[in-house]
Amino acid sequence: MKKIVFLLFGLLLCNSLSASNVIELVVWNMPPDADELYKKIWDESTNNFQIKNPRIKIKGISREYKTQEFVSVMASGKGPDIVRIPIVALPSMSKYGFLLKLDEFTKKWIQKDYMPAIMWDSVNIDGNIYGIPYDSYFTTLFYRKDIFEKCGIKNAPNTWQDIIDISKKINSLMPEVKGIALPPDMFYFIDFIWQAGGDIYENRKINLNNVGVKKALNFWHNLKWKNKVMPPQNILDNYDVEQFFSAGKIAMMVGVAKRLPVMARRYGLDLKNVEIVPLPAGETGIKAWHVGGEAFIINAGITEEKKQAAWEYIKFILSPPYQLWKWMKMKELNMIIFPGDFSCATNLINMPEFSKVKDSLLYARSEPTFYKWNMIKEDFNKYVLEKIFITQNINLDELLYNFQKRIESEYYE
């Protein structure tokens, strides 16, 4: 009897010792079971990583970043060890101490110099790196090839004026179809500000009362009220726009390629009918769009050992061999490959699939990394962009002046 007890005790001790050697990393963003193919790739890549790093065990959780959830779970101290969050969320999350500074890791990272400077800019907050870009997406213009063909339009719009002309032509030939729909969202509007030659972030201060902003605002207002090329709804959210585009009620929309599979799954969009082109240039011929996507972050509240393990995992996922394996696997599984789906820290940008957007990085810009930017954006959407879509007769100078005054009193004093 004694022997059995000793044996059991010994086994338990061995088990606990071996368990203490294994570091378990909790990683969000695991694809849901419904996304069978993506889930398959995740499972295989996780297995490959665990074989190479037997001391590290990955515990995947199928959960996407949502501000409230993320803040709550991080504040409770039970946040994930690694998670991908939108690049635009980095400033506020780093401000509240959720994110680990990654400068020490990136200094020694061999792939560091492969990454375009613009991508590093978007994760650099006050001189510190808080995230590693996972994918890189640009705002682009989607258009419906079938509608363009029906209307005999051969070229995609290159300028703002082209958008108006093409939209009018489409609407005259197909009265039930409108040219373009734009949601009152600074995420898309900021590209138009840059295209109009304006900028909004100087000396760590947001200035939205300038000529560029006014020109862009005037263009959007005219699309709605003067040229009447937008749907009758005053305010459309992103989902409305995606649905209208999928249903063929609008011919063009501004978006990121990453949304296309979602639109295909949710609204039955036939991807064969969609073409992706860079955003048209502004009045002065300036091409500009902004870079987005997600970045890997590491929880600042975990142990040193876990931080190191988390960095190993990120390095593995962003490594050229893994990215190439993923590309081959996606081909093998007949999955649709979108530009931006792969890390810009690799040479995969030279693959033939990405030829159309290869030069996009040259014109790409990043949003301000000022932590109150998200709040100002929200206010701008609500008090300026919604206003121009609701009110036909409006004084844009006065609107911008009042808004600037408001943000200065609320966010700078």
Added chain:
Amino acid sequence: MSDNILNKLGGHQLSDDAIKSIIDEEIVSHKKEEAELPIIKLKLPPKEPVITIKKKKETKLEETTEEKVQIDFKPQEPIVELPPSIKLPDTMTTLEKLRAQYRYKRFGMPIKIIRKKPVVEKPLPDLKKQDLKKLKFLKFKKEFLGMELLLPAFIIFLIFSWLPIIKTFLISFTQFKTIDNSIYVGFSNFIRIFNDSKFWDALLHSFSLSLIVILIGTIIPLFLSLYIYEVKTGRGILKILYFLPFLIPSVPAAILWKWLYNQGFGLINYLISLLLPGKEIHIGWLTNPDLVLFSIAFVFIWKNIGWAILIYLAGLNNIPKVLFEDTALNGGGILTKIKHIILPAMIPIITIVVFIQLINSLQVFSEIYIMTNGGPEGASEVIATYIYKKAFFYMDIGYASGVAVFFLFILVSITLLRANLQSRRT
């Protein structure tokens, strides 16, 4: 007497003999407590109280005639005083004194004075130590049984209801630099509220929404409940039909209504355009700042109409039917019934519905978050969405907690007002 016996028994399991002996002792101890007084007969019994009914002038209403009666109650003639030899002891209650007086004067019955003697604690019959322990335990168990049963629920209530409130209250005095670094700022979050124009806008929108909900959401269910009360067949089906929206979760209901309200392709605008052929109708139910609160209020009323009807029906069922029958016999119509019977009887119920609608509509969140997210131009930003955005979007957790506490005080004041009104009425 029985109380004394029970006290002595103390709920213990005693033998039959022990109980019998205690009862016998009690009977003997009370026998001499009654003192008989001399019988004095009165000359004449007092007159019966006279009640006369005077008919007032008949006043003719539009359709019905009502008889108003006034009852003149003549007070009883003065009671003959008791002879000075008879003094009623102070130990008697006023009611006992009056009864004794009446019996004495009316029937010449003797006045029995019951002198309450201090109850002498009798020693318990000999019990074994084990039995005593058992008895003590049983007594303790009997006294604390309710608490035992309540404790788990109380703890859960404390953790999930009061702890967050206390925590929010504490956070409202702080400002977060980072998530694990907060500083005490005293009342500055509360002072900030008074200078925050967005907060006052949101509060105004909340109360405007509540006003619409109260005005429409109290009256329509009342009439619908009257209809259901009067209808003879299909009452159950009607109740279910009206109650169904209440069972739909807020999120799908809000998504559904968002599509119905869609400015370009929504069903509501389509139906209106059918009524006005040749015209394209694109009313911005959710995108027009002047309309948005009405649209949201309508969804709220639609969703909550079921329970309001049920509460009203419960109130209507409590009104004695004989009143309706009387009114009907006297030729009273539905308006008379509503004005003179239903409304007076239903005022407490209406008050309850008004206050519940007020509190619920002040707390509305999911409908607004999904349908408009506070837009357009912040026209539907209410307190709940404002707190949410301040906490999780603007990351101003200390201030958001301050606003939440301030708002809690407003809600508590409303609840106390309701309780005060109800207690005054009762």
